Amino acid sequence: MSRMKLFALQALVAVVAIAIWWIGSTVKIGGVLLLPPFFFSTPGEVFSRVVRMVATGVVWHHLAVTLIETALAFVIGAAGGILFGFWFARKPTVAAVFDPYLKMVNALPRVVLAPIFMLWLGLGIWSKVALGVTLVFFIVFFNVYQGVKEVSPVVLANARLMGMNDRQLFRHVYWPSALSWMFSSLHTSVGFALVGAVVGEYLGSSAGLGYLIHQAEGVFDIAGVFAGMFVLAVFVLIIDWGVTAIENRLLVWRPQAPIGND
Amino acid sequence: MEVSGETSAADARPAIRLDGLRIAFGQKGRPAYEAVDATSLTVGENEFVSIVGPTGCGKSTLLNAVAGLLKPAAGGVEVFGRPLSGLCREAGYLFQQDAVMPWKTALDNVALGLEIAGRPRAEALEEARVWLGRVGLARFADRYPHQLSGGQRKRVGLAQVLIRHPKILLMDEPFGPLDAQTRQIMGNLLLGLWAADRKAVLFVTHDLEEAIALSDRVLIMSAGPNARVIGDHRIDLARPRDASEIRLDPRFHELHRAIWNQLRAEVVKTYGEDAA
Numbered sequence: 001m002s003r004m005k006l007f008a009l010q011a012l013v014a015v016v017a018i019a020i021w022w023i024g025s026t027v028k029i030g031g032v033l034l035l036p037p038f039f040f041s042t043p044g045e046v047f048s049r050v051v052r053m054v055a056t057g058v059v060w061h062h063l064a065v066t067l068i069e070t071a072l073a074f075v076i077g078a079a080g081g082i083l084f085g086f087w088f089a090r091k092p093t094v095a096a097v098f099d100p101y102l103k104m105v106n107a108l109p110r111v112v113l114a115p116i117f118m119l120w121l122g123l124g125i126w127s128k129v130a131l132g133v134t135l136v137f138f139i140v141f142f143n144v145y146q147g148v149k150e151v152s153p154v155v156l157a158n159a160r161l162m163g164m165n166d167r168q169l170f171r172h173v174y175w176p177s178a179l180s181w182m183f184s185s186l187h188t189s190v191g192f193a194l195v196g197a198v199v200g201e202y203l204g205s206s207a208g209l210g211y212l213i214h215q216a217e218g219v220f221d222i223a224g225v226f227a228g229m230f231v232l233a234v235f236v237l238i239i240d241w242g243v244t245a246i247e248n249r250l251l252v253w254r255p256q257a258p259i260g261n262d
Numbered sequence: 263m264e265v266s267g268e269t270s271a272a273d274a275r276p277a278i279r280l281d282g283l284r285i286a287f288g289q290k291g292r293p294a295y296e297a298v299d300a301t302s303l304t305v306g307e308n309e310f311v312s313i314v315g316p317t318g319c320g321k322s323t324l325l326n327a328v329a330g331l332l333k334p335a336a337g338g339v340e341v342f343g344r345p346l347s348g349l350c351r352e353a354g355y356l357f358q359q360d361a362v363m364p365w366k367t368a369l370d371n372v373a374l375g376l377e378i379a380g381r382p383r384a385e386a387l388e389e390a391r392v393w394l395g396r397v398g399l400a401r402f403a404d405r406y407p408h409q410l411s412g413g414q415r416k417r418v419g420l421a422q423v424l425i426r427h428p429k430i431l432l433m434d435e436p437f438g439p440l441d442a443q444t445r446q447i448m449g450n451l452l453l454g455l456w457a458a459d460r461k462a463v464l465f466v467t468h469d470l471e472e473a474i475a476l477s478d479r480v481l482i483m484s485a486g487p488n489a490r491v492i493g494d495h496r497i498d499l500a501r502p503r504d505a506s507e508i509r510l511d512p513r514f515h516e517l518h519r520a521i522w523n524q525l526r527a528e529v530v531k532t533y534g535e536d537a538a
Binding site: 254 | 329331349350351353354355357359360361362363364365366367374375378379406407408422426
């Protein structure tokens with residue numbers, strides 16, 4: 001499928017969805033609106049709200065806060081995940097001892113941690129960062145752990161026979177392998193960093209996209225909620241493009257899985 | 263000198279000497295599986311020795327013991343007169359599977375051996391380019407392994423091993439996964455590079471023709487378990503050889519017949535056990 005054709009089809013999906021929404025919320029069918037504006041707002045109103053948010057500059061402050069929280073959550077969570085992933089993979093005893101606790105913490109729905117973080121770290125950005133970290137850490141941790149464990153024994157034997165010491169093995173063998181696993185989950189972990197930030201803001205804060213949405217919801221301002229969600233969605237798309245670009249740059253050595261071949 | 267393939271290379275100080283080597287694989291609660299038993303052999307300093315034997319007879323196991331990747335249960339491995347402890351630093355090992363780093367380009371893979379030995383990167387890269395040229399991959403320096411064919415990856419592996427100038431070359435069915443034509447081309451490439459400085463080579467293969475075409479001596483291993491060397495045939499074909507044309511030589515056929523007669527019994531033994 002050509003790029004243009006793909007883009008046209010993607011745009012078509014948006015157009016159809018908005019058209020249905022627009023008709024349902026503005027055109028009376030059999031005397032009733034299928035999508036009453038009180039509950040669903042209208043595309044026009046949401047659009048004008050987004051424009052106003054951008055024009056008055058209100059949104060930039062909140063976006064910046066959410067972006068900083070997301071970035072910090074990702075960096076701290078990933079650093080911790082890499083560190084512990086390596087440590088556990090190289091020390092099976094440590095891994096065996098901590099295994100049940102890791103599974104326990106990982107199984108915990110992170111939302112229940114949010115109030116605790118808020119008590120510990122206050123209503124500022126750090127309670128949101130902490131929530132994001134608990135999400136990112138485990139994804140990166142499990143991937144790095146796997147990456148170190150899955151190094152091909154032949155490549156490893158070859159490297160050792162070449163005379164590599166432990167530091168060189170780390171640099172030339174374990175690190176690239178672990179990184180490739182980590183980057184293959186980059187989309188998920190960056191997404192979760194954002195989820196942590198927004199959910200944290202939603203539950204209690206004074207700035208951020210989650211705060212915007214929560215405020216609008218509190219006064220039954222449906223257009224405001226949808227506008228906030230729209231900004232969030234665009235934000236996610238841009239971040240996702242960025243991640244894809246980084247991925248393509250760093251993983252050139254990997255065979256490309258055929259995508260979109262038909 | 264160049265013609266005398268039959269000079270007694272083994273009389274010189276041996277590069278590799280195995281004495282009563284026994285290798286067993288233990289599993290808890292089960293009697294140990296004796297893969298290799300009481301095997302003794304020597305490889306002279308400038309000698310190209312092949313080991314042939316039925317599948318699963320422990321040829322690769324033997325090679326791993328020489329490389330120091332496996333600890334023998336009994337017996338000794340000596341490298342240039344010194345007992346081996348730990349990994350064999352004098353050896354370069356060409357594996358049957360791809361062992362090049364998939365995350366490095368062909369050039370970086372070849373330069374790696376020099377870099378970890380402490381040579382400056384620029385210098386290592388320059389020499390790596392020379393070696394890539396020698397294995398016929400000058401144009402593919404910037405390709406990653408997945409962008410190369412199986413034969414090309416083997417060439418990268420060969421350059422990666424040879425650039426370190428190991429005194430001993432261990433090769434475990436290195437051309438096994440390649441098609442017949444590529445194998446002969448790789449055989450010739452190997453012979454050409456080997457002739458330059460005549461390292462000691464221990465070459466494991468299941469392909470008898472390949473073994474005869476390349477080697478000074480062909481050893482036969484018996485079917486496992488408790489595999490051992492049961493035959494030692496000197497290949498008195500003149501060097502330099504062409505790995506494909508030598509197969510038409512009448513002497514080649516005589517040698518092939520003699521060695522095959524002994525090998526066949528072992529191969530049949532393996533299949534007999536499989537069928538039972």
